Amino acid sequence: MNYSIEFNNIIKRYKLGKTVTSVRDVFRNIGSTGQAEYHYAVNDVSFQLKPGESLGIIGPNGAGKTTTLKLLSGVTKPTSGLINVNGRFSALIELGAGFHPDLTGRENVYLNGTILGMSRAEINERFDDILDFAGIGDFIDTPVKRYSSGMYARLGFSIAAHVDPDVLLVDEVLAVGDFAFRAKCYKRMDDLRAKGTSLIFVTHDMDAVRRVCDRGMVMYSGKSVFEGTSAEAVVAYSDVIRKAAKKASQEAIPSNKSTENGLAQRVMSFAADITNVSMFNSVGDNVTTFEPGDEASIVVTFDVNKDMESPVCAFSIRQPDGTMVYDATTRWLDIDTPSYKAGEQGKVEYKVRLNLVEGVYNVGADLASHDLSCYIDRVEQAMGFAIVNGTGAKGIADLQTAVSFGEKDMETA
Amino acid sequence: MTTYSSNRTQLGQLIAHKDLLISWTGRIVKARYQQSVLGGLWAVVQPLALALIFTAVFTFVVRMDTGEIPYIIFSYSALVPWLLFEQSISSSVQSLVVNMGLVSKIYFPREILPMAEVAARLVDFLIAFVVLIGFMLYYGRPIFTLNWIFLPVILIVQLSLVLGIGLIGSALNVFFRDVSHVVILILKVWMYATPIIYPVSLVEAQLASRGAENLLSLYFINPMAAIIESYRNVLLYDSGLNEYFGLAAIISFVVLAFGYWLFKRLEFNFADIV
Numbered sequence: 001m002n003y004s005i006e007f008n009n010i011i012k013r014y015k016l017g018k019t020v021t022s023v024r025d026v027f028r029n030i031g032s033t034g035q036a037e038y039h040y041a042v043n044d045v046s047f048q049l050k051p052g053e054s055l056g057i058i059g060p061n062g063a064g065k066t067t068t069l070k071l072l073s074g075v076t077k078p079t080s081g082l083i084n085v086n087g088r089f090s091a092l093i094e095l096g097a098g099f100h101p102d103l104t105g106r107e108n109v110y111l112n113g114t115i116l117g118m119s120r121a122e123i124n125e126r127f128d129d130i131l132d133f134a135g136i137g138d139f140i141d142t143p144v145k146r147y148s149s150g151m152y153a154r155l156g157f158s159i160a161a162h163v164d165p166d167v168l169l170v171d172e173v174l175a176v177g178d179f180a181f182r183a184k185c186y187k188r189m190d191d192l193r194a195k196g197t198s199l200i201f202v203t204h205d206m207d208a209v210r211r212v213c214d215r216g217m218v219m220y221s222g223k224s225v226f227e228g229t230s231a232e233a234v235v236a237y238s239d240v241i242r243k244a245a246k247k248a249s250q251e252a253i254p255s256n257k258s259t260e261n262g263l264a265q266r267v268m269s270f271a272a273d274i275t276n277v278s279m280f281n282s283v284g285d286n287v288t289t290f291e292p293g294d295e296a297s298i299v300v301t302f303d304v305n306k307d308m309e310s311p312v313c314a315f316s317i318r319q320p321d322g323t324m325v326y327d328a329t330t331r332w333l334d335i336d337t338p339s340y341k342a343g344e345q346g347k348v349e350y351k352v353r354l355n356l357v358e359g360v361y362n363v364g365a366d367l368a369s370h371d372l373s374c375y376i377d378r379v380e381q382a383m384g385f386a387i388v389n390g391t392g393a394k395g396i397a398d399l400q401t402a403v404s405f406g407e408k409d410m411e412t413a
Numbered sequence: 414m415t416t417y418s419s420n421r422t423q424l425g426q427l428i429a430h431k432d433l434l435i436s437w438t439g440r441i442v443k444a445r446y447q448q449s450v451l452g453g454l455w456a457v458v459q460p461l462a463l464a465l466i467f468t469a470v471f472t473f474v475v476r477m478d479t480g481e482i483p484y485i486i487f488s489y490s491a492l493v494p495w496l497l498f499e500q501s502i503s504s505s506v507q508s509l510v511v512n513m514g515l516v517s518k519i520y521f522p523r524e525i526l527p528m529a530e531v532a533a534r535l536v537d538f539l540i541a542f543v544v545l546i547g548f549m550l551y552y553g554r555p556i557f558t559l560n561w562i563f564l565p566v567i568l569i570v571q572l573s574l575v576l577g578i579g580l581i582g583s584a585l586n587v588f589f590r591d592v593s594h595v596v597i598l599i600l601k602v603w604m605y606a607t608p609i610i611y612p613v614s615l616v617e618a619q620l621a622s623r624g625a626e627n628l629l630s631l632y633f634i635n636p637m638a639a640i641i642e643s644y645r646n647v648l649l650y651d652s653g654l655n656e657y658f659g660l661a662a663i664i665s666f667v668v669l670a671f672g673y674w675l676f677k678r679l680e681f682n683f684a685d686i687v
Contacts, residue, residue: 074520075684114433
């Protein structure tokens with residue numbers, strides 16, 4: 001089987017410290033020094049992609065996503081491991097890389113296109129398609145400094161998408177641009193994949209990953225902590241991060257050095273641990289099946305490790321593919337919460353009416369600090385429940401449709 | 414092999430990106446003159462202004478003997494290649510640092526950046542050279558003689574030296590920003606160590622008066638001395654290359670080879686240093 005990308009047991013580490021200290025450091029081979037401290041930006045990560053496959057890489061800031069992209073694009077070399085990219089490669093890492101504001105759109109197409117590895121002849125050939133896709137019309141002969149950010153992004157994306165690559169890397173550049181243009185970009189990515197282009201998409205945007213990728217990988221602290229379908233990865237994301245962060249905080253050797261370098265990532269403070277999330281029906285039985293319109297309580301209990309001043313409590317209900325059904329926090333609802341002391345046990349009860357159509361749903365719960373500066377604890381998939389005996393209506397919300405027909409008026413007929 | 418796979422050699426990569434070199438050079442040239450009224454004329458104004466200043470000083474203040482050659486062409490003919498040297502080096506040394514955003518994100522052969530800076534200055538050189546021809550016509554000097562076939566040879570040697578220094582300087586400047594300051598300082602001194610505002614005969618006479626004629630070869634360790642003298646030989650005296658030109662060529666090619674080797678060795682550390 002031929003892979004278009006092989007990324008095998010890749011390790012990329014950086015030496016910790018300010019910057020280069022002596023001329024000798026520059027020339028010295030990395031790895032030959034004994035007692036230096038290292039930061040592992042990517043730690044033993046492997047994946048392979050066949051032509052036409054797509055992989056979404058998600059993870060919090062500093063998880064190693066950007067380093068992975070840099071390694072794939074060949075900007076930097078791995079400390080150890082093997083990277084194989086077969087075929088032509090294009091990276092959408094920065095829209096309009098190398099654009100000069102004083103040059104016209106046309107001049108910048110040639111500039112950016114050659115940076116992305118196209119020849120002038122190829123650009124000539126594809127120029128009309130590029131212009132067409134960007135949809136900026138006569139502005140092509142205007143200096144790009146007079147472009148709106150949307151036009152800038154459209155031209156940038158259009159060039160990169162016309163390299164006709166065997167492998168396309170996409171960083172979260174699509175955050176810019178309007179909705180319609182984004183849809184167009186996704187469509188273009190689908191088209192390229194249908195033609196056999198392998199796609200790697202690195203983003204924070206969970207919906208985009210579900211939309212564009214068939215496979216998903218969650219990275220945390222330089223490691224791949226989850227691999228599966230993109231829908232699974234999206235749903236697993238928060239849980240995976242929670243577990244990884246918790247493990248790290250338990251094992252943690254407090255190191256000021258790594259925080260100074262901005263390398264430490266604390267997604268959650270764990271001033272409290274969510275110990276249980278359960279649902280009860282209107283008569284107080286602990287159940288997991290309901291009917292549309294049933295009243296239910298979601299009860300969240302937690303152990304308090306550190307004093308917390310009126311934390312923000314929240315819960316969410318999602319569909320299995322990750323689509324948000326309902327999300328509420330005490331902050332949004334403008335509800336005061338009590339303060340807790342270390343050692344106490346807390347309990348929050350959310351009373352809800354489940355106006356949902358038949359299907360399976362997941363409940364998530366979280367606690368955040370009063371000023372919302374960090375999560376205290378967060379469980380994305382705490383439990384699942386099912387709605388049964390629906391009316392047959394589809395969608396998410398059960399709007400309890402009643403149907404009636406007016407009496408037929410014979411006289412006007 | 415623990416590397417990014419590529420079936421191409423380093424030079425093959427560079428050749429595959431030749432269109433990038435062309436468009437990046439175009440970007441520099443266009444951007445430089447885009448919003449200026451004089452545009453490409455600035456390529457002439459600078460050497461001309463310097464030549465006029467030196468002419469004023471060395472004709473009216475201190476008399477500099479340049480024989481039958483008017484001092485203005487004497488200095489202008491050396492200032493044009495000298496400015497190519499000086500400006501190419503100082504802008505190529507900055508080329509990686511200025512474009513760090515690109516370097517840390519997208520791979521392309523990084524030597525394109527210093528090479529394009531040199532190529533862009535070559536455009537200036539050619540413009541200024543056309544004006545030099547005008548000067549020579551005005552002063553009735555012979556042009557397009559047979560000896561002019563040496564000009565491309567001299568230019569190639571000079572560009573090798575420029576590019577070699579540019580590659581070394583730009584790579585080191587990524588790690589130590591001091592490099593660009595040091596380079597500017599060295600270039601200032603270097604100009605006076607090169608026969609630009611004075612003729613080599615003056616150096617010879619000074620050495621002779623102290624009985625140290627054999628030190629002249631030491632003076633020509635500076636490859637720019639033989640390069641500038643060769644330009645003058647061809648342009649002003651209708652003769653061939655300077656006798657030390659061979660040495661200058663060897664030094665230039667060694668510098669280029671070393672520069673390329675060093676640059677390629679450090680290339681993959683560029684993106685790790687931000």
